[in-house]
Every structure is written in C-alpha cells, then in structure tokens.
Amino acid sequence: MIGLYIHVPYCSVRCSYCDFYLVTARGRELGVYVDALCGEIASVRPPLLGRAADTVHFGGGTPSLLAAGGVSRVLAAIRGSFALLPDAEIALEVNPEDVDEARIEGWKSRGINRLSIGVQCLDDGLLRLMRRPHDARRAVGAVLLARQSPIRSVGVDLILGLPGQDPAGALEGVERVIDLGVDHVSLYLLEVHERTLLGREIALGRRAAMDDDALAALYEAAADRLAACGFEHYEISNFARPGHRSRHNLKYWTDEDYLGFGPSAHSYVLGRRWSNAARLDAYIAARGAAIDRAEEDPSRARRAAEALIAGLRLSEGVDLAALRGRYGVHFAWPRGGTIEELMGAGLLERGGERLRLTRRGRLVSNAVLEQLLPDPRPLS
Numbered sequence: 001m002i003g004l005y006i007h008v009p010y011c012s013v014r015c016s017y018c019d020f021y022l023v024t025a026r027g028r029e030l031g032v033y034v035d036a037l038c039g040e041i042a043s044v045r046p047p048l049l050g051r052a053a054d055t056v057h058f059g060g061g062t063p064s065l066l067a068a069g070g071v072s073r074v075l076a077a078i079r080g081s082f083a084l085l086p087d088a089e090i091a092l093e094v095n096p097e098d099v100d101e102a103r104i105e106g107w108k109s110r111g112i113n114r115l116s117i118g119v120q121c122l123d124d125g126l127l128r129l130m131r132r133p134h135d136a137r138r139a140v141g142a143v144l145l146a147r148q149s150p151i152r153s154v155g156v157d158l159i160l161g162l163p164g165q166d167p168a169g170a171l172e173g174v175e176r177v178i179d180l181g182v183d184h185v186s187l188y189l190l191e192v193h194e195r196t197l198l199g200r201e202i203a204l205g206r207r208a209a210m211d212d213d214a215l216a217a218l219y220e221a222a223a224d225r226l227a228a229c230g231f232e233h234y235e236i237s238n239f240a241r242p243g244h245r246s247r248h249n250l251k252y253w254t255d256e257d258y259l260g261f262g263p264s265a266h267s268y269v270l271g272r273r274w275s276n277a278a279r280l281d282a283y284i285a286a287r288g289a290a291i292d293r294a295e296e297d298p299s300r301a302r303r304a305a306e307a308l309i310a311g312l313r314l315s316e317g318v319d320l321a322a323l324r325g326r327y328g329v330h331f332a333w334p335r336g337g338t339i340e341e342l343m344g345a346g347l348l349e350r351g352g353e354r355l356r357l358t359r360r361g362r363l364v365s366n367a368v369l370e371q372l373l374p375d376p377r378p379l380s
Helices: 030-042 068-081 103-112 124-130 135-145 167-179 198-201 212-228 245-252 281-285 300-311 320-330 338-343 357-362 363-372
Strands: 004-007 052-060 081-095 114-120 154-158 184-190 232-235 239-240 258-259 266-269 272-276 293-295 346-352 355-357
Touching: 030 068, 030 281, 052 068, 052 245, 081 245, 103 338, 114 135, 135 154, 154 212, 154 258, 154 320, 154 346, 167 212, 167 355, 184 212, 184 266, 212 232, 212 239, 212 357, 232 338, 245 281, 258 272, 272 355, 300 320, 338 346, 338 363, 355 357, 355 363
Parallel strands: 004 052, 004 258, 052 081, 081 114, 114 154, 154 184
Antiparallel strands: 184 239, 232 239, 258 266, 266 272, 272 293, 346 355
C-alpha cells in the first residue's frame, strides 16, 4: 500500500515564521499548475503504475487555494494511475479564510474526507505577528462550519512558543478548539529560521522567543489537557480522538512507502528516497514531466537508522524486532553506547523489543533524535 502526497506551493502571503518553498498565488493561474500535477501523475510507470493507494494528502503551501474542480482533476488523475481504495483517507490542508459552506460541499463531493485547518492560535495580536490572513473569529467559524459538515474528520494546527505568547491564553486556545469538537490537534513548537521575517526580528533583538523551560511547561500542560479530554498523544506533535489518527502521516513514521508530486515534494518508495526540484516555473513548463530529482543516500543501513529515528516520534515507540526483520544485518545500534546513555539519562526507555521516548525525552526530542543520526560518512 502506498500513500500519495500532492504539494501545492502557493500561499496568499508568506507567514513571518515560514521557511517552506512557496510562491504567492496573486496573479497566478492555478489551473496551469493542476495541468502539471496531472501530467506528473500520468507519467508514473511500472512497478508503481496501478499500485494500491490508501491515502492522499494535499499539502502546501495552501491547497485550499485550489478550486474544487482542480482537486477533482487531480483525484481523477490519481485514479488513472493508481488503485485508490474506496475507504482511502483523502485529506486537504486548508486556511480558515478559504472555508465556507460552498467550498466544503465542493471538497466533500470530490472525495475529501479529512480537513486540517491552519488555525495556529486564537490570539488576534499573534495572528497579525505571524501575518496570518485570518483572525480568531474567522478561525472559529471555519472550524464550526467544518464540524457541522459531512466531512468525517476535522483537525486543527496550533503553534506554541510565539514571541509574547501568554501561556494562559495559549491554553485557553487549546481548550477552545477542544470545545469546538475537533477530532485531531497538531501542536507544533515554534521553529525559528534565520531566513524568515520573524527569525530576523529575533536575531536583531526586536522580539524574544519563549524561554525553553516555559515552552516545555506549556507543551506539557497542553498535552495533559488534550489527554484529559480523550485525545491520544500518538506522536510528538499530534493528538487524535480514537479512530482519527492521520493515516497518511503515519506512513512517514512507520517506514512505509509514499510518493510525492509537485516541486519540492519528497518520496520514499521501494527503498529509494528522492525529492523533486524546488523549481515551480520549470515544473509547469515541463507539465510535470521529466522533473529534476535529487536522489538521497540509498544504503540500507542509513534507511534503517532513519526508520529508527522516525519510529521514535510515535508514543508507542519503535519495534526493534520488526526493524531487524526488515533490514537484517544492516540494522545496528547507533554509534557507541548512545542509546544506553540516553536511557541512563531518562530520555529513552525500553520494554522488551520496543524502544520509546520518555515523557522527558519528548520535551527535548530534537536533541535526542539528532544523537541517533548515522555518521555523515557513507554507510554500506
């Protein structure tokens, strides 16, 4: 089974914290981009042609900028190249300002059954700081419309750690989205990138990121609140009501195959990992065909190490026996006694053949997982 990712690299405005590859949609004809996507999908050849697919995820960027007809055309192209299962998860990332009853009906009629709404926070001052095109009232209205629709799963994205963010206010925002009846919450800690507007302001001392200890306490409080309301904390940043985990994103964390379409989209299929060139104009000119791709290290040892790291993001951790069964002699403990040291520090724990991050380890997960990365030298 394979998952399919459709990248839409357009936004109405670049948010102050965003470091992703994107272009502004103003003056662009998105129908031409849909033509290119369909061209790339149609260019799929054996052994991938006709393969069963159980997830489709429209990500970005802002996929909700696509007209419902564009979404329909992409899904038709997918059905022409893959065996899309009747119960496939078909998810669309949307911005609150794009959500209304007509659009929701259009998405639903085309096959969308999961929405992920980029709320980010419910503080109008912080939304302006982030350069989000919506305010808190619009965000709440979008979630309510989605919840009242036939869409079977509705999630929201929230960001913690914004400069000047009041922890009490942030927790009130978490409780508000819970009260709205959402099925899934992605709770991201702010990542500051030096090339972004917000990153430059922090570097110049005009704004200050939240203190690490305060951010850790806020994250734990938010996680506890979600758990108390019936959400499963199934991945470091993700919480779901029973039956509403993101099936597509789980493929990234469980070492399953996924195929990406669009400029800058990543793929991991049949042991190969590659990314499409981040060149939108060239992609459109070629109608999605013969796009430049960057192949990553194909060694099984490196893939085994990456599977270990990705699996540790899940709350249940990673099954070491399953990794050994899949990769054989190529699966080995990271260098030296790293795992033993992390266990001794209370950051990792092991129960039988399952290795997982501790609660404390989740708070510093980036630092922990970085220590498990393979050596930069080539692995065989």
